[in-house]
Amino acid sequence: xxxxxxxxxxxxxxxxxxxxxxxxxxxxxxxxxxxxxxxxxxxxxxxxxxxxxxxxxxxxxxxxxxxxxxxxxxxxxxxxxxxxxxxxxxxxxxxxxxxxxxxxxxxxxxxxxxxxxxxxxxxxxxxxxxxxxxxxxxxxxxxxxxxxxxxxxxxxxxxxxxxxxxxxxxxxxxxxxxxxxxxxxxxxxxxxxxxxxxxxxxxxxxxxxxxxxxxxxxxxxxxxxxxxxxxxxxxxxxxxxxxxxxx
Amino acid sequence: xxxxxxxxxxxxxxxxxxxxxxxxxxxxxxxxxxxxxxxxxxxxxxxxxxxxxxxxxxxxxxxxxxxxxxxxxxxxxxxxxxxxxxxxxxxxxxxxxxxxxxxxxxxxxxxxxxxxxxxxxxxxxxxxxxxxxxxxxxxxxxxxxxxxxxxxxxxxxxxxxxxxxxxxxxxxxxxxxxxxxxxxxxxxxxxxxxxxxxxxxxxxxxxxxxxxxxxxxxxxxxxxxxxxxxxxxxxxxxxxxxxxxxxxxxxxxxxxxxxxxxxxxxxxxxxxxxxxxxxxxxxxxxxxxxxxxxxxxxxxxxxxxxxxxxxxxxxxxxxxxxxxxxxxxxxxxxxxxxxxx
Ligand SMILES: Nc1ncnc2c1ncn2[C@@H]1O[C@H](COP(=O)(O)OP(=O)(O)O)[C@@H](O)[C@H]1O
Ligand SMILES: [Mg+2]
Numbered sequence: 001x002x003x004x005x006x007x008x009x010x011x012x013x014x015x016x017x018x019x020x021x022x023x024x025x026x027x028x029x030x031x032x033x034x035x036x037x038x039x040x041x042x043x044x045x046x047x048x049x050x051x052x053x054x055x056x057x058x059x060x061x062x063x064x065x066x067x068x069x070x071x072x073x074x075x076x077x078x079x080x081x082x083x084x085x086x087x088x089x090x091x092x093x094x095x096x097x098x099x100x101x102x103x104x105x106x107x108x109x110x111x112x113x114x115x116x117x118x119x120x121x122x123x124x125x126x127x128x129x130x131x132x133x134x135x136x137x138x139x140x141x142x143x144x145x146x147x148x149x150x151x152x153x154x155x156x157x158x159x160x161x162x163x164x165x166x167x168x169x170x171x172x173x174x175x176x177x178x179x180x181x182x183x184x185x186x187x188x189x190x191x192x193x194x195x196x197x198x199x200x201x202x203x204x205x206x207x208x209x210x211x212x213x214x215x216x217x218x219x220x221x222x223x224x225x226x227x228x229x230x231x232x233x234x235x236x237x238x239x240x241x242x243x244x245x246x247x
Numbered sequence: 248x249x250x251x252x253x254x255x256x257x258x259x260x261x262x263x264x265x266x267x268x269x270x271x272x273x274x275x276x277x278x279x280x281x282x283x284x285x286x287x288x289x290x291x292x293x294x295x296x297x298x299x300x301x302x303x304x305x306x307x308x309x310x311x312x313x314x315x316x317x318x319x320x321x322x323x324x325x326x327x328x329x330x331x332x333x334x335x336x337x338x339x340x341x342x343x344x345x346x347x348x349x350x351x352x353x354x355x356x357x358x359x360x361x362x363x364x365x366x367x368x369x370x371x372x373x374x375x376x377x378x379x380x381x382x383x384x385x386x387x388x389x390x391x392x393x394x395x396x397x398x399x400x401x402x403x404x405x406x407x408x409x410x411x412x413x414x415x416x417x418x419x420x421x422x423x424x425x426x427x428x429x430x431x432x433x434x435x436x437x438x439x440x441x442x443x444x445x446x447x448x449x450x451x452x453x454x455x456x457x458x459x460x461x462x463x464x465x466x467x468x469x470x471x472x473x474x475x476x477x478x479x480x481x482x483x484x485x486x487x488x489x490x491x492x493x494x495x496x497x498x499x500x501x502x503x504x505x506x507x508x509x510x511x512x513x514x515x516x517x518x519x520x521x522x523x524x525x526x527x528x529x530x531x532x533x534x535x536x537x538x539x540x541x542x543x544x545x546x547x548x549x550x551x552x553x554x555x556x557x558x559x560x561x562x563x564x565x566x567x568x569x570x571x572x573x574x575x576x577x578x579x580x581x582x583x584x585x586x587x588x
Contacts, residue, residue: 055448079454091449093442095557104442107435108454115435155454 012061023215036206082158105154282410289417295502295514297471306444311370315345319476324486338477345473378491507560
């Protein structure tokens with residue numbers, strides 16, 4: 001039974017002038033999976049996410065989502081089809097309240113009559129009840145990351161791209177966040193592709209890992225395979241391991 | 248309980264405001280100067296409130312208010328002068344003409360996500376371009392004023408001898424525009440625009456079409472400016488390319504910013520205070536310093552930017568909240584007193 005992947009990227013290239021940020025990258029994500037996308041700083045992970053979600057137009061390659069060729073689609077159309085995302089550097093609507101922020105996303109599939117129910121539901125799921133009336137500029141990083149996830153979740157996506165959603169969180173906050181993602185994956189059947197630097201999160205969360213280095217995909221496999229892959233150790237884990245040992 | 252809720256400080260303030268606004272002509276009707284001043288204040292309050300939709304909510308620094316106002320004025324004026332079509336119809340057609348041009352300009356600008364300085368310059372250029380065009384287009388504009396005929400009925404030609412009817416007309420439009428503001432603010436469009444004003448990419452990945460949302464905002468704004476332009480022509484009794492006034496466009500934006508970006512009553516409030524002040528300044532300093540008020544505006548703008556970057560509306564809002572708690576405590580306290588007796 002060969003089920004079609006929910007996301008299929010083939011030979012995607014994105015350049016900034018002379019700099020090739022993503023170089024002929026191919027990647028598949030199956031429905032229901034949590035896939036990790038890792039790689040050193042500047043590897044092109046964010047750029048790849050931007051190209052998939054429609055914020056950048058790739059020079060080459062195609063993006064298939066749910067069997068549709070969505071290359072060069074506008075971001076809001078891709079969202080309508082069922083994909084949303086969060087950002088590495090949180091991009092909160094600073095002067096809006098948590099509730100209003102979530103509402104922006106909820107309008108994706110709901111109208112004035114039933115949007116409030118969706119907002120309430122998402123706020124509950126993401127554990128934002130206590131701060132729902134707070135203005136985003138007053139929130140700390142951990143709350144902001146949850147709000148970004150919540151507003152994306154409110155669009156009722158089938159797939160979510162999370163760009164370093166764990167960055168800057170402490171161990172407790174990270175554990176809470178991981179539990180939430182696992183819950184969403186299991187209960188709401190949302191497929192995830194997560195860019196992550198925090199290895200604890202990648203290893204604990206992902207069924208499969210794709211490694212990007214200098215714009216190219218150098219490995220893909222289970223967490224176990226990846227942590228034993230020589231190229232990966234050299235490109236990414238090696239540096240980290242050396243760094244960790246030195247600390 | 249509902250009745251009690253009606254008498255909160257906010258509603259009392261609104262009631263007092265409406266009461267004063269309704270009573271002004273009865274008190275000042277003797278002075279046509281004061282009536283014109285008050286009508287002008289309302290005109291600016293309307294335009295600044297309309298600007299709030301595109302500038303305050305959508306975050307586009309629009310400087311084309313006078314372009315749309317002028318188009319409305321020329322449409323209304325020309326229809327009356329040439330074909331004797333009543334301004335009651337003309338002003339709506341003027342609104343539509345303004346909207347049509349706004350869509351033509353807005354489509355590419357929003358498509359390419361033109362913002363901030365670049366959008367301000369492009370929209371500002373529109374005013375200048377239209378002024379030159381209407382200066383050359385002798386059939387409709389030209390360097391001499393084209394006068395609107397009074398005809399047989401002032402109600403048909405909307406040409407009254409005193410300012411009272413214009414004043415009430417403007418007051419009605421202001422109330423409507425404030426209600427439209429309120430309706431947009433608490434609908435899908437309003438939430439989308441407020442978010443778009445903060446971070447466009449982040450909103451688009453939530454399924455919002457930024458181009459069409461902003462086009463809607465621009466359309467509503469341009470339509471209001473166009474309609475008001477029709478009344479503007481009727482008040483002055485002529486049309487002239489000077490209606491395409493860059494400094495007026497700037498003034499509208501300043502009122503919107505000072506009033507509080509995205510706050511419903513802020514821009515109208517700012518207009519009432521600042522335009523009255525401007526007129527007093529003009530009356531006391533005479534015409535040799537005609538542009539001075541813009542300098543004063545600039546200083547106010549800088550002070551607000553430094554000390555109250557979200558405009559005066561949040562300040563007023565906080566004041567009302569404080570009054571509200573005080574009010575509640577007062578009624579509670581009084582009840583406690585009654586019980587203890
Ligand atoms: N908007 C941009 N303009 C020019 N260069 C960019 C831009 N965004 C990213 N880059 C460059 O592309 C490369 C990949 O960046 P990025 O995708 O952010 O990496 P990562 O997310 O893996 O850390 C880097 O060398 C970065 O400097
Ligand atoms: Mg990145």
